[in-house]
Each structure stands twice: as C-alpha cells, then as structure tokens.
Amino acid sequence: MNVRRTRIVSAAAAGLIAALALTGVSATTASAAPAKAAKIVTCTPANTKTVLTQVSRPINHLLIKTTNTGKTPCYAYGAPLVGFDHPQSTVQILQESVPQAVVTLDPGKSAYAGLLTSGSTGEGANGHWAKQMSLNFQGRAMAGSVGPTASPAVPKKTWVDDSAAVSYWQSTQAAALTW
Incomplete structure (x- = not known):
C-alpha cells in the first residue's frame, strides 16, 4: 500500500510541476519573494x-x-x-x-x-x-x-x-x- 501511495503522490507532484511549467512559473519560484520595503x-x-x-x-x-x-x-x-x-x-x-x-x-x-x-x-x-x-x-x-x-x-x-x-x-x- 505504501508503494502505491508513493506513486500517486509522485504523479500528483509531477502533474503540478507540469501545470506550473505551462503557466511559465517554475517549481522553484512558486513561492513569492518578499517585497523590498522603501527606505524611509x-x-x-x-x-x-x-x-x-x-x-x-x-x-x-x-x-x-x-x-x-x-x-x-x-x-x-x-x-x-x-x-x-x-x-x-x-x-x-x-x-x-x-x-x-x-x-x-x-x-x-x-x-x-x-x-x-x-x-x-x-x-x-x-x-x-x-x-x-x-x-x-x-x-x-x-x-x-x-x-x-x-x-x-x-x-x-x-x-x-x-x-x-x-x-x-x-x-x-x-x-x-x-x-
């Protein structure tokens, strides 16, 4: 059962990475970088x-x-x-x-x-x-x-x-x- 669950999770992750690639977002930049605050x-x-x-x-x-x-x-x-x-x-x-x-x-x-x-x-x-x-x-x-x-x-x-x-x-x- 663990082997099957691992394959399903891996397939889901691969699908997410493929979907992100279609939108032009890489898997490594999916999280937003903090905005740089204006210096006061x-x-x-x-x-x-x-x-x-x-x-x-x-x-x-x-x-x-x-x-x-x-x-x-x-x-x-x-x-x-x-x-x-x-x-x-x-x-x-x-x-x-x-x-x-x-x-x-x-x-x-x-x-x-x-x-x-x-x-x-x-x-x-x-x-x-x-x-x-x-x-x-x-x-x-x-x-x-x-x-x-x-x-x-x-x-x-x-x-x-x-x-x-x-x-x-x-x-x-x-x-x-x-x-």
Whole structure:
C-alpha cells in the first residue's frame, strides 16, 4: 500500500510541476519573494518644500507646512527648529504637543506645525517685526539639526516676541493649530 501511495503522490507532484511549467512559473519560484520595503529617510529641505502661512485663528499664529517632494517616504522627527532674523536663537518647543508617533510623509504628503508668534496682548516686550525665518529639521536622535536650512517667506506684519513657540510636527493642520 505504501508503494502505491508513493506513486500517486509522485504523479500528483509531477502533474503540478507540469501545470506550473505551462503557466511559465517554475517549481522553484512558486513561492513569492518578499517585497523590498522603501527606505524611509529623514525629512530635510533637500526632500521637502516648506511654506509659512498666516491663519485667522488662533490669533498670533502661523502654520508651517512641509511637503515631501522626494520619491521615498520621509520621517518628520520632533519639531521644526525655528529662528526669526537671528538663526542662532530658536523659539521654544511646546513639549506638550508631542504626537503619539513620528509623522511619516509619503511622497506628496504634508506635515504641519503650529507657530505661536507672540503673546495674546500683541506687541510685547523684546519683540520685533520679523523679516526672515530659518527652519531646520531634527534627526532621529533629536539632538541638533540635520540637512540644510530652509528659509520660507515670512508673511508681512508678523510680530515675534519672547513668547514665540512651535509645536511638534503633526499629521493635520487642525492638530498643529491646537497648540
């Protein structure tokens, strides 16, 4: 009985190999090879475009929007490092705005950060009318910046004082402007 069962199994295997050959699939490639995952890199000005826009609400806020212009996904780690007119001094980062996960930008997708420019009373102490802004991206270690500096245009009549602060990168505009 074992000899007969072996012949039946062998015949079935031969039939399967013949059927695969007719379809152009060899018996050794019948299992699918795992797809190679796209390498995800850090977002920098080299693979993104960043713009700064004025918003009507909340008051004294700007919206930072960075869009992945590359061909592979990128990670927007931490918060943007923002400086006005004096790139050496950056505005404070709102620690309470840490998202649940690092924002991943597929090609063509955007990340957002809310930027409080001044206190609620407007022209406060140690403030000035901003003319230029520098923006750097953080790397995975979030210790310093990576890549070149972006310089998005600053909307006219942007008052910046000591209370200026920026949120972490968020996946939506609404989330960025809650801070």
